[in-house]
Amino acid sequence: MSVQMQKPTTRVCERCGRTERWDNSQSAWQHASDSDRGHPHCIHEWDINGSFTPYE
Template sequence: MPVQIRRPDRRECERCGRVERWNEAADAWRVDGGGGDVFCIHEWDINGAFLPFEGTED
């Protein structure tokens, strides 16, 4: 079975509330609706628990 790349299409900063969405065309995160603190060292809610690849638990 091929490796599936699991990529969230949305992430939110747990510190300042900034929300970003994945832009497929730009292949980059883009701010969704503005807001947040530009000086914040963003703590994304997908950190830690998110596994970028399927089947890599071992």
């Protein structure tokens, strides 16, 4: 039985609401939508925390 590691595919800033998605082709986080870019000077606090379970 093999353990599979899960990676987050989306993230949301808990301060300004900026939403990003993981783009495998660029190996980087990208804006999920052009209309919701959040605050430009926000020090983002992403919603990926201790409640995310990386292993199945």
